[in-house]
Amino acid sequence: MKITDVKAYGFWAGFRNICLVKVETDSGFYGWGESGLSGREKAVIGAVEHFKQFLMGKDPRQIGALWQEMYRSQYFEGGRVLAAAIAAIDIALHDLVAKSLDIPVYQLLGGKQRDEIPLFATSIKPMGQALVDDLVKLKSQGWNVLRATTGVHGSPDSATTFEPRESLSLVAKWMTIARQELGPEVTLGIDYHHRLSVPETVSFINRMPSGTLDFIEEPIRDESPVAYQSLRQMIDTPFAIGEEFTSKWDFAPFVQSALTNFGRVDICNAGGLTESMKIAALCELNYIDMMPHNPLSPLCTAASVHFCAAINNLAWLEHPPYDGSMEDYDKYFIHRPIVQNCALKVNSAPGLGVDVNEDLIRHLPFKYWEAPRLYKKDGSYTNW
Numbered sequence: 138m139k140i141t142d143v144k145a146y147g148f149w150a151g152f153r154n155i156c157l158v159k160v161e162t163d164s165g166f167y168g169w170g171e172s173g174l175s176g177r178e179k180a181v182i183g184a185v186e187h188f189k190q191f192l193m194g195k196d197p198r199q200i201g202a203l204w205q206e207m208y209r210s211q212y213f214e215g216g217r218v219l220a221a222a223i224a225a226i227d228i229a230l231h232d233l234v235a236k237s238l239d240i241p242v243y244q245l246l247g248g249k250q251r252d253e254i255p256l257f258a259t260s261i262k263p264m265g266q267a268l269v270d271d272l273v274k275l276k277s278q279g280w281n282v283l284r285a286t287t288g289v290h291g292s293p294d295s296a297t298t299f300e301p302r303e304s305l306s307l308v309a310k311w312m313t314i315a316r317q318e319l320g321p322e323v324t325l326g327i328d329y330h331h332r333l334s335v336p337e338t339v340s341f342i343n344r345m346p347s348g349t350l351d352f353i354e355e356p357i358r359d360e361s362p363v364a365y366q367s368l369r370q371m372i373d374t375p376f377a378i379g380e381e382f383t384s385k386w387d388f389a390p391f392v393q394s395a396l397t398n399f400g401r402v403d404i405c406n407a408g409g410l411t412e413s414m415k416i417a418a419l420c421e422l423n424y425i426d427m428m429p430h431n432p433l434s435p436l437c438t439a440a441s442v443h444f445c446a447a448i449n450n451l452a453w454l455e456h457p458p459y460d461g462s463m464e465d466y467d468k469y470f471i472h473r474p475i476v477q478n479c480a481l482k483v484n485s486a487p488g489l490g491v492d493v494n495e496d497l498i499r500h501l502p503f504k505y506w507e508a509p510r511l512y513k514k515d516g517s518y519t520n521w
């Protein structure tokens with residue numbers, strides 16, 4: 138079997154561009170993968186074009202060897218753009234090889250360890266009673282792992298003011314009320330989307346009774362394990378870190394010193410299934426459970442389900458953002474995973490179990506999109 142084409146598509150679908158890669162072969166088998174570098178899809182599409190030059194004619198079954206060649210061939214190894222391009226190709230290779238063997242992708246990863254994947258749900262309501270009501274409603278629907286956000290989402294078209302320190306007492310107040318209303322059984326966390334500094338995070342946690350939060354996701358930016366080390370010495374809330382990491386090397390300092398307690402790997406950014414399986418193994422060393430990031434299309438969700446099925450150290454997968462409301466997704470994706478009873482069933486159809494309507498998506502326009510911008514009151518830039 139030989140690779141005969143590697144195509145990349147970027148198209149606007151509701152609230153972000155979706156970046157998909159299709160790998161075709163002379164045997165007629167093909168596979169689909171997705172990249173997660175939202176907002177910089179053109180860079181990923183360019184990288185896929187480079188990789189195509191040497192992937193043509195190669196045997197797609199040599200997934201591990203092709204991964205090494207993609208990662209190391211340009212001397213300037215790795216990085217966010219290349220890892221995201223490799224991720225999409227690697228997932229597509231798994232899809233096509235599994236289809237050629239008439240087996241589900243999880244079988245290529247060592248088989249499944251569970252039949253369904255537990256999910257966590259997110260409320261994006263702003264801080265206030267509406268957030269608490271929404272979390273209570275989710276609990277009544279059966280969700281027992283819940284995540285809040287700061288509730289300030291901003292818009293890519295206009296600058297939004299965000300004062301990290303001013304957010305602390307407000308967020309702490311409403312998370313405390315949420316915990317009181319939800320009771321002790323529910324797992325409750327917050328994604329602070331790396332908007333705080335180390336001392337701001339300490340103040341935030343200290344303003345809540347102990348036991349309010351089961352995890353805090355990315356309170357600060359994640360380039361510096363030293364900053365996390367200093368935070369760990371001052372607070373004891375478990376950390377969920379890793380959605381921005383692109384490799385096992387990014388994860389390593391956070392795993393080796395047990396600086397993260399949940400591994401938020403994004404398989405569409407961190408080099409695909411090949412690299413993510415290694416990251417999960419690395420996390421297993423220190424009994425860290427995976428909590429994969431899953432904010433993209435049904436392709437990412439399907440691949441994440443196979444990953445979550447095959448690893449032992451799983452906490453929960455992120456609830457897909459498109460569920461229910463995105464009718465267009467039924468046109469673009471055939472047999473997309475559907476959430477049932479707060480979980481996703483592991484699909485045993487060959488490959489990823491999801492197909493793409495290529496005739497339709499090839500005509501969908503790409504839209505330049507920028508992530509929202511947040512500024513402090515003094516006009517200086519702060520993290521979204």
Ligand SMILES: O=C(O)[C@@H](O)[C@@H](O)[C@H](O)[C@H](O)CO
Binds near residue numbers: 175380431
């Ligand atoms: O946890 C999450 O899903 C978020 O952090 C993401 O939606 C994130 O904001 C986006 O992927 C950035 O493009």
